[in-house]
Amino acid sequence: MKETRKSRVEYHLVFHEMARRLMLxxxxxxxxxxxxxxLSTVKNTLRKPEFKRVVKELQEKVYRQTDRExxxxxxxxxxxxxxxxGESLDRLTALLRSAASEAIQKDVAQDLxxxxxxxxxxxxxxxxxxVINPIDADVIATALxxxxxxxxxxxxxxxxxxPSDLEHPLLKKK
Numbered sequence: 001m002k003e004t005r006k007s008r009v010e011y012h013l014v015f016h017e018m019a020r021r022l023m024l025x026x027x028x029x030x031x032x033x034x035x036x037x038x039l040s041t042v043k044n045t046l047r048k049p050e051f052k053r054v055v056k057e058l059q060e061k062v063y064r065q066t067d068r069e070x071x072x073x074x075x076x077x078x079x080x081x082x083x084x085x086g087e088s089l090d091r092l093t094a095l096l097r098s099a100a101s102e103a104i105q106k107d108v109a110q111d112l113x114x115x116x117x118x119x120x121x122x123x124x125x126x127x128x129x130x131v132i133n134p135i136d137a138d139v140i141a142t143a144l145x146x147x148x149x150x151x152x153x154x155x156x157x158x159x160x161x162x163p164s165d166l167e168h169p170l171l172k173k174k
């Protein structure tokens with residue numbers, strides 16, 4: 001009984017180490033050599049559903065932590081920029097009023113007007129091409145679907161009836 005438990009633990013540890021090395025972009029040959037496992041064993045393991053599950057779990061854990069760190073960093077940057085906003089506006093205002101060059105005054109005035117919402121008019125029907133990979137498209141479609149359902153609940157509408165303005169192919173349930 002203990003032997004089976006030990007081999008399961010070892011099996012689990014080998015899976016995790018192989019998954020870690022795979023995430024480091026090591027080739028099967030490198031994994032085989034580094035871990036002292038036959039190449040055929042490594043290749044067979046890479047195809048196993050339970051190994052793929054371990055890789056997915058490890059990726060989610062790593063990406064979740066990375067996402068948290070990026071969000072924290074973005075929040076810190078936004079806070080720093082907000083702290084500089086007043087000083088920046090004061091500097092732009094001073095340049096607008098006292099810059100020796102009319103070209104600088106014009107650029108500052110245009111920039112301030114643009115940021116205040118008085119910039120060039122962009123036609124509403126301007127076409128924009130966005131390339132989204134299929135995995136991201138599914139995530140976006142799911143998020144939009146949940147948002148739509150939440151809005152419908154708030155308005156007390158029937159969730160079974162999709163609004164006609166959201167008949168985009170990405171939003172259709174598969």
